[in-house]
Amino acid sequence: MTQENGFAVFSPTYRRETAGQFPGIREMWENHEHATLNEIATKSAQTRGRKILVEKCDVRTEFQKDRDRITHSKAFRRLKHKTQVFISPEGDHYRTRLTHTLEVAQIARTIARGLRLNEDLTEAIALGHDLGHTPFGHTGEDALDELLPGGFRHNEQSARVVELLENDGNGLNLTWEVVDGILNHRTACKPATPEGRVVQISDKIAYMNHDVDDAIRGKILSSSDLPGAIGQMLGETPSMRINFLVKNFIENSIGKKEVGLSEDVAKTMLELKIFLNNNVYANQLVHQQERKKISTMIRLLYEHYTAYPELLPSLSLTAADYIAGMTDRFAMKQFSEIFLPQAWEV
Ligand code: MG
Numbered sequence: 001m002t003q004e005n006g007f008a009v010f011s012p013t014y015r016r017e018t019a020g021q022f023p024g025i026r027e028m029w030e031n032h033e034h035a036t037l038n039e040i041a042t043k044s045a046q047t048r049g050r051k052i053l054v055e056k057c058d059v060r061t062e063f064q065k066d067r068d069r070i071t072h073s074k075a076f077r078r079l080k081h082k083t084q085v086f087i088s089p090e091g092d093h094y095r096t097r098l099t100h101t102l103e104v105a106q107i108a109r110t111i112a113r114g115l116r117l118n119e120d121l122t123e124a125i126a127l128g129h130d131l132g133h134t135p136f137g138h139t140g141e142d143a144l145d146e147l148l149p150g151g152f153r154h155n156e157q158s159a160r161v162v163e164l165l166e167n168d169g170n171g172l173n174l175t176w177e178v179v180d181g182i183l184n185h186r187t188a189c190k191p192a193t194p195e196g197r198v199v200q201i202s203d204k205i206a207y208m209n210h211d212v213d214d215a216i217r218g219k220i221l222s223s224s225d226l227p228g229a230i231g232q233m234l235g236e237t238p239s240m241r242i243n244f245l246v247k248n249f250i251e252n253s254i255g256k257k258e259v260g261l262s263e264d265v266a267k268t269m270l271e272l273k274i275f276l277n278n279n280v281y282a283n284q285l286v287h288q289q290e291r292k293k294i295s296t297m298i299r300l301l302y303e304h305y306t307a308y309p310e311l312l313p314s315l316s317l318t319a320a321d322y323i324a325g326m327t328d329r330f331a332m333k334q335f336s337e338i339f340l341p342q343a344w345e346v
Contacts, residue, residue: 025059033061038116040257042193048176051163063120066178070124073166075131076101081327083137085211085281093217095210097137101130103210107246108202112195114250115259122195124174125181129199131166132157135328136294138281143298148320157324159183165325169316194259198249201261205245208272209238215280227275233268245269297335298323304338 030045037043044061057065070076079098095103105126112122133154134140144152159182162172181196183189187204191197215221223236234241245261253259261269282288305312305319312322326334336342 026057026061029061033118036116037118038194040194040259041115041117042121042177042195044118044120050173050175051171052173054173061120062175063118063124063178066172066174067120067124067127069172069174070128070131070162070178073131073162073172075161075166075325076127078325078327079130079133081329082133082135083140083328084207085137085214094214097130097133100206100210101127103206104129104199104202107205107242108199110246111198111202111249114246115194115198115253117195117198117259121177121181121193122198124178125185125196125199126202128162128174128178128182129158129185129203130154131161131182132159132324134298134324135326135331136298139291139294140298140324140331143295144302144320144324146295147299147302152320152324153186154324155183155186155189157321158185160321161325164316165321169314197259201249204269204273205242205249208269208276209241211276211280212272213238215276220280225279227271230268230272230275233265234272297331300339301331301335 030043033041033043033045044063047062056062060068076098079101080096082097084095084097084100105123108122108126109119111117112119134144134152134157136143141152141154159179162174162179162182164171166172177193177195180192181199184191184196185200185203187200189200191200212221212226216223235244245265248265249259249261252262252265260266301323302319305322309319312319317325323331
């Protein structure tokens with residue numbers, strides 16, 4: 001290996017020199033980050049580190065390693081069967097919490113690359129941001145929030161999953177920057193890194209657009225219901241709107257210390273959020289009936305596991321941890337086994 005303009009360059013004899021090992025590849029990418037990324041970008045070599053010190057990988061940067069730890073976690077696999085908005089949808093084309101997460105990651109990576117921020121850190125935060133989401137989307141979250149004395153917020157639970165619950169109660173031992181981005185992805189929070197900020201906004205860009213798309217698929221909205229001003233500014237289709245918002249974020253952030261959407265676009269996004277709140281998330285009769293059933297089910301499960309903590313699968317879990325970790329179908333299965341008479345099968 002030799003150095004050239006801050007980059008590690010492979011010499012022709014590299015393979016022989018390294019004798020089958022890969023020393024220097026992570027260092028090469030660390031140098032690459034310093035040489036090419038935006039001055040406000042978070043550099044992996046300068047991470048504040050992990051709670052438990054572990055040897056660095058020869059090949060991957062610290063943030064790449066975190067991305068892989070998240071992707072290989074059980075909580076990540078369970079996102080497949082957790083509701084986004086439509087509760088246990090029968091149709092194959094509705095978003096789940098997993099496809100939402102992947103859409104957030106793609107949008108966030110595009111913005112990060114456009115601004116020369118740390119794409120690996122951005123991706124790790126995006127893939128981990130909803131790991132603590134309850135079953136049944138925000139209906140499930142609201143139900144737990146009412147039951148717990150201190151309330152329940154899925155961003156805090158996501159941080160609890162990666163810090164404590166995953167890996168049989170040992171946590172994933174992620175870097176400080178990834179945990180901060182996961183913990184602070186909600187609107188009311190302020191992430192410490194620009195990459196965390198990118199994920200915070202990308203989450204909204206993703207869900208506002210795919211929730212409109214799914215609401216049209218579910219015949220709750222028709223494309224003409226969207227207020228004209230929103231369509232005129234952001235675009236008429238989900239792909240036009242995502243494209244517009246990504247470009248606005250990048251163009252508005254170039255050369256700035258604080259990254260984000262321009263003020264007028266952020267305001268229109270807020271109008272879209274209010275429109276979705278009124279017309280999709282809360283204002284449907286069928287949805288209201290389902291909400292009541294879900295709240296009752298979560299409450300009964302919570303009371304049951306609080307009364308019989310010995311039924312929890314591990315000592316480190318609370319009733320809320322166990323319920324928040326369930327997929328929609330696992331929660332329904334547990335409810336059925338506990339509260340419904342079971343048919344006798346021989
Ligand atoms: Mg999300």
